[in-house]
Amino acid sequence: MDLLRFITCGSVDDGKSTLIGRLLYDSESVSLDVLAALEKRQASNGTVDLALLTDGLRAEREQGITIDVAYKYFTTPRRKFIITDAPGHVQYTRNMVTGASNADLAIVLVDARQGVIEQTRRHTLIAALLGIRHFVLAVNKMDLVGYDEAVFAKIATDYAELTNHFNLPAAVAIPLSALQGDNVVTHSTHLPWYTGPSLLEHLESVPGTLERSAEPRFQVQYVIRPQTAELPDYRGYAGQIQSGEYRRGDRVLVLPSGLESEIEALEVSQQEVEAAAAPQAVVIRLRDDVDVSRGDSIVPLGQQPTITRELEATLCWMSEQPLWPGRKLLVQHHSTLVKAAIPAILYKVNVQTFAKAAAESAQLNDIVRVRIKTALPLAVDTYQENRVSGSFILVDELSGDTVAAGLVEAANSEYFTAPVAPPVAFSI
Amino acid sequence: MSTPHFDYLDRLEAEAIHILREVAGQFERPALLFSGGKDSIVLTRLAEKAFRPGRFPFPLVHVDTGHNFPEVLDYRDELAARLGEKLIVRSVEETIKRQRLREPGGKYPSRNPLQTYTLLEVIEEFEFDACIGGARRDEEKARAKERIFSVRDEFGQWDPKRQRPELWNVYNGRIQKGENVRVFPISNWTELDVWRYIQRENIQLPDIYFGHERTCVVLPSGQLLGLSEHLQLDDDDEIVTRQVRFRTVGDSTCTAAVESDASTVEDIIQDLLLAKVSERGATRLDDNISEAGMEDRKRNGYF
DSSP: OOEEEEEEEOOTTSOHHHHHHHHHHHTTOSOHHHHHHHHHTOOTTSOOOGGGGTOOSHHHHHHTSOOSOEEEEEEOSSOEEEEEEOOOSGGGHHHHHHHHTTOSEEEEEEETTTOSOHHHHHHHHHHHHTTOOEEEEEEEOGGGGTTOHHHHHHHHHHHHHHHHHTTOOOOEEEEOBTTTTBTTTBOOTTOTTOOSOOHHHHHHHSOOOOOOOOOOEEBOOEEEOOOOSSOTTOOEEEEEEEESEEETTOEEEEETTTEEEEEEEEEETTEEESEEETTOEEEEEESSOOOOOTTOEEEETTOOOEEEEEEEEEEEEOOSSOBOTTOEEEEEETTEEEEEEEEEEEEEEOTTTOOEEOOSOBOTTOEEEEEEEEEEEEEEOOTTTOTTTTEEEEEOTTTOOEEEEEEEEEOOGGGOOSOOOOOOOOOO | OOOOOOOHHHHHHHHHHHHHHHHHHHOSSEEEEOOSSHHHHHHHHHHHHHHTTSOOSSOEEEEEOSOOOHHHHHHHHHHHHHHTOOEEEEEHHHHHHHTTOOOOOSSSOOOHHHHHHHHHHHHHHHTOSEEEOOOOGGGOTTGGGOOSEEEEOTTOOOOGGGOOOOOTTOOOOOOOTTOEEEEOTTTTOOHHHHHHHHHHHTOOOOGGGSOEEEEEEEOTTSOEEEOOTTSOOOTTOOEEEEEEEOSSOOOTTTBOBEEOOOOSHHHHHHHHHHOOSOHHHHHBSSSOSSTTHHHHHHHTTOO
16 A cells, blocks of 8 residues: 655634544544543534644634644555644744655645635645645535535636746646645535535545656665674665665775775665665665765766755745855755855745845744755755655754754755765764 | 655655664764553664664663553563663653652642653663654644654743744754753654554564553543552452453553453454544543643653
8 A cells, every 4th residue: 555645734713624624524434532631622613623623722722723843644545644743833834844845745724715725835845845746626615605606716817817927837726625624635515516526536536645756866874884893894884765776786886985886785674685766765886985974865877966065945934043155064964964154044925925125134934045065065955856765954053943944955066176085974 | 767666654764764864863862761651662673773793872871760561661672672772761750759759649649740850860871962752743632733854942941922933844953951852753743653563663662552451440431451460449349350451551540441351462453443532632641621621731842
């Protein structure tokens, strides 16, 4: 059985948590004891508040809003799902980015009474920026507009204009009511004019997690050296294949040092294999005794990423403390941690229109394009080419906090003028 | 060449191994919290896959409440010996004496809240900077909110409003002195996933997970609690002998059994597919104290 990870987004009060509650409830994925706890807290009109299935924190129940990402799991006979319930409140956009970074599909909720609003645009564009290609437009609260087909059609058209304008794949639009259960799991008699799939039917049938046909990428997480009497010379480079496929006998480069070798053995779960592919966790052994440490990349000869100490990136700034040009930070590019500086903010992105505007600083939840210089060379691809080797986070050296999500937009090796230094282990 | 197909168990396994290796790469003194229950047993199998033929880059640490099932303690010692890995055991009993804590009273005296004290002591004693645990997000709604790398302050406290964003599979383990990180590699697994993995990997478990005859006291809720010396029984308590198994292995004083004839992992999976009650709902006596029972305990340093 395969897996689909999806995120729900849209404005606060659009009913995201209720929709997830309804999906779980109508697909009979809620246990009796959890239901009993829910019923204990039912509203004065006697209805069960399905949002309480996901709003798990005290403060969320107090305020009736979602503050942090919740993960929920359910399975139908056709597929297994991981739901990321992300907050809709503007203040918590960074948590929406957190959720979108691991999703294959986004359900964008719109309140039928409100239509496409600023937050719809913001969330759609952030999801698109993070590489999501499957969009569902869920026009919710159809019960509050008399299940009017014209209302739905207008919103679907408005949204199609938005996706067209930004060159996004067309969204599948579904009219529904999360509160009443119309078209979430079962088809509704209230919406006879709608002949498409229910939300769950659609989720069960869209293509799932697919490895894109990207070039092979592998980063060393940990060096296995037993140094026992039986295995005195064993050196295995443990890590996860980030993309593509590796085979025994492949000629490879170790980056950033540029040393060449050959894959002598490939191990998965302590078994030697001929080939392995993303997302498998493997151990690679090389034929030559070259210097390899945590953070180094091992890639096939002729398919190397860009080695650079200067790149352009889009940042989702996630800290209350603004970013000013000149700031020094740490770049964590998966298993590599290097010191970095941001000499320039090139522009700020208007998250409603994606228009570029001049910016002196980046404030919380801003999306900015910056230039980054790193103390040691990184092996990167652009985010568009590779969602793994093109992504990184920025970390505040003093507090240790994650202050930004980074997407590599351009990494030009021509920036790179100094000779490649021998690899320096900077363990994290 | 066609892309090989990986099912969701392959993906969950790969994700968990990746997380374990990040712990090994990022921290100086990690530990694996091992209770002898199915989730921590699965963690040891994942650690074998992550680090063999080398040794684990962390010891197994058991916080022994003194109310454990004896079968589980035997299993714990055998497993540590078979793996050839270091096992550290610290006892809640000792903490109670040293810190002059008050033993919980009542008919079913749970030492669960006291575990936190011992856990924080052992973290301090060995200066652990990361503690790997087998908690899953499907267990409870506060857990559903927790990050995979969960930063705790020097008192072990979790602040759900100040969690770090966690992007892609990039895990940030940078901390200040005194802080530590709780790491949950099987966050995205469900109870059923754990059992399917146990089946696929043919992992041996303590006997109490399988149907067996046991003398139990019937609780007012109808739940069955295995009889043990730690319970304070009254004359009118109903004592029965039933065919039961345990869905989760916590303290014998707060972990209820479920009636079951399941004698194999396959039987248990069939049981679960039909189960209408969640794992914690069926078995734990300590989560239902208040709406935010788990959240509050985690805020106080519970793992």
